[in-house]
Amino acid sequence: MIRYLIIDDEHIAHDIxxxxxxxxxxMQLMENCYDALEAFEYLNKNQVDLIFLDLNMPILKGFAFLKTLKNPPKVIVTTAYQEFALEGYEHNISDYLLKPFGFERFLKAINKAFDTSVSQKVVISESSIHSNRIFVQSNKKHIQLEVESIxxxxxxxxxxxxxxxxxxxxxxxxxxxxxEQLPKNEFVQVHKSFAVAVKRINSIEGNVILIxxxxxxxxxxxxxxxxxLLK
Structure with missing residues (x-):
């Protein structure tokens, strides 16, 4: 069992x-922490295997928080800020997820974090893979989509x-x-500005795809x- 902690000041991030x-x-959730001080207090008394860590938090930022930990567990950063990626790897993080991220990318991060531990590496069922849910942010809302509906x-x-x-x-x-977040075998880029769901294609006529x-x-x-596709 992988015991994990979520540290993020946004409630929607915890839900995702x-x-x-x-x-x-x-995967077993041990605690929801909404700032680094909450997490620091929890980790003083408890142990976890993995932390999902946001960077832009009040009072104490994510990387500053990591510096306070003597023996940190594995860390997957979850943030909307790409510019801190290099600094993240200097802190020996397992992976750096840019929000919003899909389930497939999330799963890769989990397996990357535990790829040296065969006993703890995540095994995922066929049914979970095909659920293909993804969260997107539009007008300050996070919307959950079924990839199959695209x-x-x-x-x-x-x-x-x-x-x-x-x-x-x-x-x-x-x-x-x-x-990049969509399954590569299910979507194909057909134009610099368009990508289509393969199974949604009705016909191809000259230089036009009809869906x-x-x-x-x-x-x-x-x-x-x-x-x-036509082969």
Missing amino acids: IKGYCDLLPN LYIEAIGNYTKILTTNENITIREKFSAFL GSHKIPIGKIYKLNILQ
Whole structure:
């Protein structure tokens, strides 16, 4: 059993991390801490195997908190700030997750943290993998999506539009970063600004992909991706 602690000042972050951990068979939440001082007090009396650590917290920042620990457990940083990644590895963290992150990326971080311990490495069931849930942030809300509901995604500057079977969602995240969170065998980039769900494709006519009533252009340098689909 992997005993873990969540340290983050946002309640929604606790819900997301716990939701992902609940999909795994050997993860046990020990405590929810909303600032570093709470966590410091808990760790003075208890031990855990893993900490999910936010960086931008009140009173004591994440890395400053790590410096106070004599024998820290494994640490996975969960933050919206990419610029601190290099400093994170100087603190010997296991992985650095940029918010928002999907379940597949989260699972990789867990397995990376415990890849030297065969007895504790996470084993995930087939049903959990296919649940394919992902959290996205739009208009200060965190929305949980089923990956299977996504028809295609579109780049709009520094934003990404996600078209699903039920709604359109625009998130403040670069297209390439969001595409990295999606299962590679289920989505294919067909244009510099578009990626589509393979199983949602109705037909391909010339340089256009039809998904229901939607027409998605095929870029010249992405035609090879389409040819591989047609094989």
